Amino acid sequence: MNPPITKLYALILVLFAALVAFTSKWAVFDSTSLQDENANRRPLIEEQQVKRGFIRTADGVTIAESHPEGGGAHPVYVRDYPQGSRYGNPVGYSFVQAGQTGIERSENAALAGERNEFKSILDELRGVPQEGDNITLTIDSRLQQVASDSLQASIDQFGIDSPGGAAVALDPSTGAVKAMVSLPGYDPNSVKDTSVLQQLNSKGSGSPLFNRATQSTYPPGSTMKVVTAAAALDSGEFTPDTILSGHSPQNIGGVPLFNAGGEEFGDIDMTTALTHSVNTYFGQVGEQLGTDTMVEYMKRFGFYSDPELDYPDGQMAPSGPYNSDGHLVTADFDVGRVAIGQGGEEGQDLTTPLQMAEVAAIVANGGELMEPTFLQQVTDPDGRVTEKLSPHVQSTAISPETASQLTEMMTNVTAEGTAANLSLASGTTFAGKTGTSEIDVDAGINQPWFIGFAPAEDPQIAVAATIERCQGCFGADAAGPVVTQVMDAALAEGG
Amino acid sequence: MSARNRELLALIPVALLVTAGFTAVFIVESNQIGDISLIYGGYFLAVCVGVHLFIRVRLPYADPYLFPLCALLAAVGLVMLFRINDELALKQASIFVAGAVLLALTILFVRDYHVLQRYRYLIATAGILLLLAPRLPGIGTQVNGAYLGIDLGPFSFQPAEIAKICIVVFLASYLAEKRELLAVAARRVAGLTIPPIKHFGPLLVVWGATMIMLIYIRDLGSSLMFFGAFLALLYVATQRLSYVIAGLTLFLVGATLIASQITHVQDRIDIWQHTFDKNPCHLSEQELHAGDDCGVGQIQQSLFAQADGGLFGKGLGESLLRLPGPFAPDCHQPFPDCGSILPAPHTDEIYALIVAELGLFGGVGVIVIYALIAARGFKTAVMARDGFSKLLAAGLSAVFALQAFVIIGGVVKVIPLTGVTLPFVSFGGSSVIANMILLALLLMISNDARRPPPPAREGGPVVEGLPA
Numbered sequence: 001m002n003p004p005i006t007k008l009y010a011l012i013l014v015l016f017a018a019l020v021a022f023t024s025k026w027a028v029f030d031s032t033s034l035q036d037e038n039a040n041r042r043p044l045i046e047e048q049q050v051k052r053g054f055i056r057t058a059d060g061v062t063i064a065e066s067h068p069e070g071g072g073a074h075p076v077y078v079r080d081y082p083q084g085s086r087y088g089n090p091v092g093y094s095f096v097q098a099g100q101t102g103i104e105r106s107e108n109a110a111l112a113g114e115r116n117e118f119k120s121i122l123d124e125l126r127g128v129p130q131e132g133d134n135i136t137l138t139i140d141s142r143l144q145q146v147a148s149d150s151l152q153a154s155i156d157q158f159g160i161d162s163p164g165g166a167a168v169a170l171d172p173s174t175g176a177v178k179a180m181v182s183l184p185g186y187d188p189n190s191v192k193d194t195s196v197l198q199q200l201n202s203k204g205s206g207s208p209l210f211n212r213a214t215q216s217t218y219p220p221g222s223t224m225k226v227v228t229a230a231a232a233l234d235s236g237e238f239t240p241d242t243i244l245s246g247h248s249p250q251n252i253g254g255v256p257l258f259n260a261g262g263e264e265f266g267d268i269d270m271t272t273a274l275t276h277s278v279n280t281y282f283g284q285v286g287e288q289l290g291t292d293t294m295v296e297y298m299k300r301f302g303f304y305s306d307p308e309l310d311y312p313d314g315q316m317a318p319s320g321p322y323n324s325d326g327h328l329v330t331a332d333f334d335v336g337r338v339a340i341g342q343g344g345e346e347g348q349d350l351t352t353p354l355q356m357a358e359v360a361a362i363v364a365n366g367g368e369l370m371e372p373t374f375l376q377q378v379t380d381p382d383g384r385v386t387e388k389l390s391p392h393v394q395s396t397a398i399s400p401e402t403a404s405q406l407t408e409m410m411t412n413v414t415a416e417g418t419a420a421n422l423s424l425a426s427g428t429t430f431a432g433k434t435g436t437s438e439i440d441v442d443a444g445i446n447q448p449w450f451i452g453f454a455p456a457e458d459p460q461i462a463v464a465a466t467i468e469r470c471q472g473c474f475g476a477d478a479a480g481p482v483v484t485q486v487m488d489a490a491l492a493e494g495g
Numbered sequence: 496m497s498a499r500n501r502e503l504l505a506l507i508p509v510a511l512l513v514t515a516g517f518t519a520v521f522i523v524e525s526n527q528i529g530d531i532s533l534i535y536g537g538y539f540l541a542v543c544v545g546v547h548l549f550i551r552v553r554l555p556y557a558d559p560y561l562f563p564l565c566a567l568l569a570a571v572g573l574v575m576l577f578r579i580n581d582e583l584a585l586k587q588a589s590i591f592v593a594g595a596v597l598l599a600l601t602i603l604f605v606r607d608y609h610v611l612q613r614y615r616y617l618i619a620t621a622g623i624l625l626l627l628a629p630r631l632p633g634i635g636t637q638v639n640g641a642y643l644g645i646d647l648g649p650f651s652f653q654p655a656e657i658a659k660i661c662i663v664v665f666l667a668s669y670l671a672e673k674r675e676l677l678a679v680a681a682r683r684v685a686g687l688t689i690p691p692i693k694h695f696g697p698l699l700v701v702w703g704a705t706m707i708m709l710i711y712i713r714d715l716g717s718s719l720m721f722f723g724a725f726l727a728l729l730y731v732a733t734q735r736l737s738y739v740i741a742g743l744t745l746f747l748v749g750a751t752l753i754a755s756q757i758t759h760v761q762d763r764i765d766i767w768q769h770t771f772d773k774n775p776c777h778l779s780e781q782e783l784h785a786g787d788d789c790g791v792g793q794i795q796q797s798l799f800a801q802a803d804g805g806l807f808g809k810g811l812g813e814s815l816l817r818l819p820g821p822f823a824p825d826c827h828q829p830f831p832d833c834g835s836i837l838p839a840p841h842t843d844e845i846y847a848l849i850v851a852e853l854g855l856f857g858g859v860g861v862i863v864i865y866a867l868i869a870a871r872g873f874k875t876a877v878m879a880r881d882g883f884s885k886l887l888a889a890g891l892s893a894v895f896a897l898q899a900f901v902i903i904g905g906v907v908k909v910i911p912l913t914g915v916t917l918p919f920v921s922f923g924g925s926s927v928i929a930n931m932i933l934l935a936l937l938l939m940i941s942n943d944a945r946r947p948p949p950p951a952r953e954g955g956p957v958v959e960g961l962p963a
Contacts, residue, residue: 001885002877004731008889009873012896016862019900022907023862026801027855034802037771039795041822042803042815042836049819069821076819 048076048096053111053132055091055103058376061141063087064104085185086148089211090311090374093188098197102211103374105312107135110378133386136376138176143169146489147179150482155183155467158478160445163468166212166353169486172361172453172462174391175370179486182212214307214316217350218466221435221475222277223449224341224349226359226406229274231297232285233405234398240405241269244281252283252336260436274409275417277434279340286339294339295330300397302358302369304328308394309354309372319355321347341437357464360451363406363431364459367398407431411456419450419476425488430454432483434475445469448478454487461490498559498945499551505563506547509570510540516574516811523812532581535588539573546595550938553602558875558941564868565919565934571861572920575848578812579831579841583922590924594931601935608939612883615668622661623704625654630711655717656929659894662721666728667886674732674882713759716901716913722746724894731889766791767911770798790912793838797906800837800844800851808854816840816848841922843914846906861920862903869896872937878944888940891933
């Protein structure tokens with residue numbers, strides 16, 4: 001009976017080999033596809049079991065933290081936003097029910113503690129429960145508060161049809177985002193409730209989830225003249241003293257272009273033209289530079305691509321001339337009108353508030369565009385710094401000479417030009433440019449802008465602010481005060 | 496080195512495994528299990544040494560590796576149970592005491608297992624009655640549509656575990672006596688070997704009993720295991736592959752017919768074939784709404800748990816098992832009967848948990864231990880000196896290995912998943928006790944087989960003739 005016993009054992013071994021083969025299939029070969037299977041809730045649940053790191057402002061105010069909820073020894077961590085709506089944008093939210101947006105999304109890997117394999121094995125051996133890294137943002141809570149409050153005040157005073165608005169403050173020498181406000185805001189704590197989330201996403205809600213500072217593209221109006229002047233000076237084709245006619249109207253792109261209010265200027269130089277925001281002058285500059293030079297300089301300033309900010313791609317938009325199909329165009333648009341922040345069907349200049357803040361920051365920083373960033377530092381749960389802000393030059397847009405010429409011209413704007421009504425509390429000189437783009441000419445509805453930096457001689461802060469709709473208002477009176485108040489707050493802190 | 500010293504040495508890995516495993520789990524879960532629970536491991540090791548000493552006295556020639564290998568499995572099981580819930584580990588350690596006592600009692604009272612041949616019909620009847628017990632009103636209980644257990648007041652019991660030993664004893668005894676008749680007196684008709692009907696009667700009874708199990712207790716897994724053991728023994732006894740093929744065909748025909756009639760069996764097959772389909776077993780809206788999933792969730796979770804394991808596993812106590820906080824359902828039963836993402840992690844799905852936490856290597860390790868135990872069992876069968884011993888050892892080894900195959904096979908989706916325990920590893924009284932009795936029988940057979948022949952009085956040593 002021995003041979004059949006041996007054969008029987010061989011059969012058993014074959015059966016066991018099948019078990020080994022199938023175990024390998026599930027545990028190793030098909031592992032990834034099983035983890036992606038819809039019915040598999042394990043990855044989701046496991047992520048909730050990790051204590052997510054906190055998010056703080058540069059001055060130590062907690063914006064987001066996680067608290068254990070339920071389950072005793074097996075809790076899940078739920079996000080809490082103690083500052084409510086103040087940081088809804090740009091920080092965003094992170095909930096199982098609602099998903100992730102904003103910085104919560106772009107920094108998820110660090111916050112969720114997805115560190116390198118070797119370190120997590122060490123942690124496992126040490127029995128350390130997995131915990132996320134903590135993030136300190138470059139945002140300053142006082143600047144954020146001033147920006148938010150003053151923007152809201154301007155909207156309340158000038159806005160019609162409950163418009164939105166945005167303000168961005170950058171440190172020109174490092175690219176650090178010191179404040180970013182998008183109004184109307186929302187309380188990230190509320191989106192845990194999916195019905196609230198749906199309502200915030202619905203029409204007529206005022207789109208509070210939308211980060212207007214990075215996502216909304218608006219006609220920049222005369223603030224665009226800074227880019228045009230930069231291109232004119234840096235290309236060597238113009239100097240601040242180049243004389244052109246300020247007569248209104250001028251034939252630009254085959255269509256008469258008027259100065260604001262039809263105001264007449266004689267033969268003027270560029271400094272005067274920028275100081276008084278003369279459309280006809282810069283329309284001619286645009287046409288003389290030509291499309292290629294304008295596109296080249298817009299690109300140098302960061303137009304035509306998403307800002308190089310550590311932020312979700314879906315929540316940023318590039319700036320530049322858009323045609324009526326919504327595509328960015330690099331040729332065949334009315335370059336004279338784009339040069340003054342306008343345009344037509346074949347190309348309407350549209351920019352984000354972040355982009356316009358970068359324009360001011362480039363001039364402030366001697367022509368170099370610093371890569372914008374939210375990250376001051378990342379620390380692991382033991383307090384060790386794993387990542388620190390290191391300023392990075394994104395591009396050299398213009399020469400230092402051009403930048404200093406522009407600074408002088410923009411200082412004239414606030415001294416005796418369209419923004420002469422604005423001043424800083426300390427009396428510090430500052431540089432700026434107003435913008436007032438016409439949204440509805442017949443109803444007199446405008447979008448006011450102001451961009452600038454301070455102090456003019458040693459820039460510490462660059463700011464851009466805009467409000468979507470106001471009636472009969474101008475950049476200097478509606479958007480200007482937002483910028484100057486943020487500058488005051490920043491300088492008070494620095495000093 | 497003597498066999499008994501080798502056995503003692505082979506227990507060292509068991510001690511190491513228990514110590515390392517308990518320490519690892521304790522470190523990970525120290526916030527919720529008491530220091531006292533660490534002694535459950537010591538408790539278990541003491542039982543192992545006790546059993547070893549008993550074997551040393553009563554069965555000095557027994558196979559030295561059978562017991563340590565089984566203890567190794569039990570150690571793996573105990574560590575996993577400790578990881579699930581320290582109370583489970585305490586209960587299981589206590590069950591091992593009862594099992595060890597029963598092992599000793601079996602060896603003491605049966606003394607010469609050959610006497611079992613005399614009571615074979617009684618044993619077969621007892622086996623079949625045990626199988627039918629879960630259908631008896633009052634004590635029978637239904638789990639997932641199958642009637643697997645009986646409820647005797649404070650404890651429940653799965654009679655199929657004991658019945659499998661009864662059936663194997665009967666078959667071994669019957670076939671040892673009739674095998675020559677079955678094999679030799681066969682006639683060949685049209686190229687097929689037809690066995691003499693007269694001698695096949697009792698075997699058809701066994702086949703019938705298996706089918707009855709499918710119909711009445713709806714236990715596909717045990718049926719597979721029983722019938723597999725039956726065919727294995729028939730083959731070993733007669734060496735006729737044609738019988739095995741005929742038997743398999745009969746089983747498949749019977750099973751197909753029965754599956755088409757009994758929804759529970761059909762469902763098991765449907766969820767095996769269409770694990771990731773929507774509503775694989777065609778439930779009505781009403782049933783779906785009531786939360787019925789005809790068990791497809793279990794096999795899905797089984798695969799998801801293994802997918803988390805990878806090559807080396809997540810580490811003891813590190814895989815997701817207990818549903819945390821708001822994900823946990825409202826439980827009326829304690830964990831892990833409720834609130835575990837992997838259903839039945841301590842019984843049916845313990846292998847999936849092993850793969851999740853110890854990885855492919857852990858899973859293969861367990862399979863290798865079963866293969867080694869089967870190897871020692873079959874070796875005993877080869878060495879045994881008479882037909883009954885050979886058939887009994889082969890039958891017990893086969894049924895043991897098949898049980899491991901049926902449940903692991905279900906968990907890794909080689910075959911439909913059924914509720915059979917993983918021998919020595921799964922939590923459960925009847926399983927441990929039945930397998931301890933099985934182990935006792937194997938140890939007794941090996942003790943006989945390996946006993947040195949008595950010294951010859953005159954001339955050369957007497958060589959006992961091995962049965963052909």
